Structures are given as C-alpha cells and as structure tokens.
Amino acid sequence: MTEHIVVVGGGTGGTVLVNNLADRLAREIDAGDVRVTLVNDGPDHIYKPVWLYVPFDESEPEDGRRPLSQLVDDRIDLRIDRVVDLDTEAQRLRYESGASVGYDRLVLATGSTLAPDEIPGLETGGHDYYSEAGATALRDELISMTEGHLVLSVIGTPHMCPAAPLEFVFMADDWFRERGLREGIDITYTYPIQRVHGNPHIAEWARPLMDERDIDVETFFNAETVDPEAGTLTSMEGAELDYDLLVSIPPHRGIDLVEEAGLGDDGWVDVDKHTLEATAAENVYALGDTAATGVPNAGSVAHYQAGVVARRLASEVRGRPATATYDGKTLCFVETGMDAASFVEFDYENPPSPAPPSQKLHWSKLAYNESYWLTARGLL
Numbered sequence: 001m002t003e004h005i006v007v008v009g010g011g012t013g014g015t016v017l018v019n020n021l022a023d024r025l026a027r028e029i030d031a032g033d034v035r036v037t038l039v040n041d042g043p044d045h046i047y048k049p050v051w052l053y054v055p056f057d058e059s060e061p062e063d064g065r066r067p068l069s070q071l072v073d074d075r076i077d078l079r080i081d082r083v084v085d086l087d088t089e090a091q092r093l094r095y096e097s098g099a100s101v102g103y104d105r106l107v108l109a110t111g112s113t114l115a116p117d118e119i120p121g122l123e124t125g126g127h128d129y130y131s132e133a134g135a136t137a138l139r140d141e142l143i144s145m146t147e148g149h150l151v152l153s154v155i156g157t158p159h160m161c162p163a164a165p166l167e168f169v170f171m172a173d174d175w176f177r178e179r180g181l182r183e184g185i186d187i188t189y190t191y192p193i194q195r196v197h198g199n200p201h202i203a204e205w206a207r208p209l210m211d212e213r214d215i216d217v218e219t220f221f222n223a224e225t226v227d228p229e230a231g232t233l234t235s236m237e238g239a240e241l242d243y244d245l246l247v248s249i250p251p252h253r254g255i256d257l258v259e260e261a262g263l264g265d266d267g268w269v270d271v272d273k274h275t276l277e278a279t280a281a282e283n284v285y286a287l288g289d290t291a292a293t294g295v296p297n298a299g300s301v302a303h304y305q306a307g308v309v310a311r312r313l314a315s316e317v318r319g320r321p322a323t324a325t326y327d328g329k330t331l332c333f334v335e336t337g338m339d340a341a342s343f344v345e346f347d348y349e350n351p352p353s354p355a356p357p358s359q360k361l362h363w364s365k366l367a368y369n370e371s372y373w374l375t376a377r378g379l380l
C-alpha cells in the first residue's frame, strides 16, 4: 500500500520540506511505496523578506515570487488548491475545488494570516509592508513624504519576523537622512509591551540605537482604533498619537481551519516544541509560523524545522522510531540602516547576542536573499 504524506502550504517551510523528502525518500517514492503531495492555494511561492525593501524602492515585489512548479522536485505531486476542511479522526481533508483526499501523515505549513480588520479604521488609515499590495502602496506614500510624522505601530504578537519593525524604522531613519529630509520628519515606534522587542536581549540592544537616531518610542502601546480622517491612532492604555503616515504591523492569526479542526487557538497549532507533532491529533505535524513553539515566526525557523520533520517522517515511513528534534534554532540578519546590519542566532537554551552592525552583514543579508531560491529547492 502506498503511504500518502500531505503537506499543506507551499511557502518556505512546506517547500523546503517536500524537496528534502523528495531527496530523502527518493527510493520509496520511485518504488511507489510513498507518495508526497504539496498543496498550496496559489501557483507562486512567495519570499516575503523582499517586501522590507519594496517601500524604499530597493526591490520589486516580483523579486519575491517564483512559480512553485519551478521550485518543487518532480517526485512531488503539486496541487494548486485550498484546503478548506480537515478531519483528523478520519485522516481526510477537503479541497476548495470539492475533491477530498485521505492522508497517512499530514504536515501543516500554512503560515500567518493578516487580520487588520481587528482594529477599527486600520484598513483605510494604515499602511503595511507585510503583504505584496501593502508594500507597493507604502512605496508610493514613502517616496512622496517630505515632512510630517511617520508612526510605525506593532499591533499584537506573534507576528512574522519580529526584527522587521526595528529594521523598518532604522532604514527609514537612514533613508530620509540620506535624502536630506530627516529634520522635517519625526519617527515614532510603538510596541505593545514595556520594551521595544519581545526578546529582552534584542530590546536592550536596539533601544540605545533608537535613542541615538531620534526615533521616539512608545512602549506598552496596544493600538485600539485608527481615525483616518483625523489622522490619529489611539491605544487601549489611553494614549493618542497624531500621524501623517501610519505604518502598522497588523494583527496576525493562523488559518481558521486549524481552530475548526481543534488543533489550537487563533489558528496556531499546539505542538511539542521539540518533535513538532501536534498535541491534539495523531500523525499530524506543524512547522513554521503555524506551529506554536514560542520561537519567532521566521523563515529560518521554518527552514530548520522542515529539516527536522523530513528526518522524522523518513524514520516513520521506514518503521524506525523518529529521533530528530528541533532545538529552537533561529537565525536572523537585522538591517540597522540602508547599508549596515546586525546578526542574531539563538535557540531554546542560548539567548541572542546581536553582532555589531557592519556593511559586511548587510551584504550577507542581501546575498542570502538572492541565494534563497536555492534554499527553497533544498540545495542549500
């Protein structure tokens, strides 16, 4: 009997995983003992880190898009469809197109969903660079901004790439300075807890840099409403900020399907943080943003977790106990301006210690972004 592995989500985690499986289980797939299906709700693979550069006119949205068919190994069945129903008892899922399919092992790699509608006024009053359309619209606003107040508000956690809001204000500061406009532009950064980043070590490192650059900070600021007419953002704590340009990191959720299937709250799958197995169902793994491990929602995390899940699945298919585990490894380059970056690496046991910013690290980040397409193919 052919064992069917279904991977839902063809983003970073899902794509790296299936290419790893194609390599690892080549013999079993060729013999017809194993079939691997990747389901994604669109034909393209999206590399989201490119969006950070779009508002500053340093990248085009298309730089972050490639057809999945070009990235996924021929041994994988690629299905462009949306999974709309999941029954983990019967081990079946249903596609939007109507068909239903059984699985022996399931991996959810469905990423994050933006929920700007949770904040009244945000959809019309705010901009973002956490979507392709948002980053493109923000570019127009930023290019035409010559004076006024730019507010970047992080609204709720977890959100994708915890470093990206810091990167944005550091880059905006530098970009406006280079163009001789910074004196006429105030920049304010708001964060929901009592420091500028969720991780205390990164917060401690970033705060003095923000002070040096005259980036105003409002901590313990949980955005509640936006008034686009008046140009104001108010917080649950009772603060009010006037803005000329509001850039938000909108609230994030997982997908509804996860909650409907009883796998976790707010669309995030409850998992064992070492094995990445779902706690509420048999034969289900989750990885990347959708897996509630407590580590950042980052592509590097999805990449490392994909390697662990691939090794576990290969062991299980071969009837051996799965021993591979995820140690919380996270790696991230952090832009500190238009031509300098820092670097952090940490795991469940070892906290981050940001490297001194340098041009070399900035170029390393850009080089990684270019070579990402090899990573997605499983070649790096």
Ligand SMILES: Cc1cc2nc3c(=O)[nH]c(=O)nc-3n(C[C@H](O)[C@H](O)[C@H](O)COP(=O)(O)OP(=O)(O)OC[C@H]3O[C@@H](n4cnc5c(N)ncnc54)[C@H](O)[C@@H]3O)c2cc1C
Residues within 6 Å of the ligand: 008, 009, 010, 011, 012, 013, 014, 039, 040, 041, 042, 046, 047, 048, 049, 050, 051, 052, 081, 082, 083, 084, 109, 110, 111, 112, 129, 130, 131, 160, 161, 164, 255, 257, 287, 288, 289, 290, 297, 298, 299, 300, 301, 302, 331, 332, 333
């Ligand atoms: C502006 C920005 C900058 C970033 N910079 C960095 C960075 O520098 N470094 C870093 O490590 N990370 C960065 N990230 C974060 C990184 O992009 C994400 O953490 C990463 O993409 C998560 O991978 P994933 O596989 O979990 O989800 P995704 O890559 O989001 O993929 C999920 C896929 O699942 C599909 N899907 C969802 N639901 C269904 C369904 N029901 N049926 C079928 N398909 C479905 C989606 O369409 C999508 O293709 C950044 C993110 C943003 C927004």
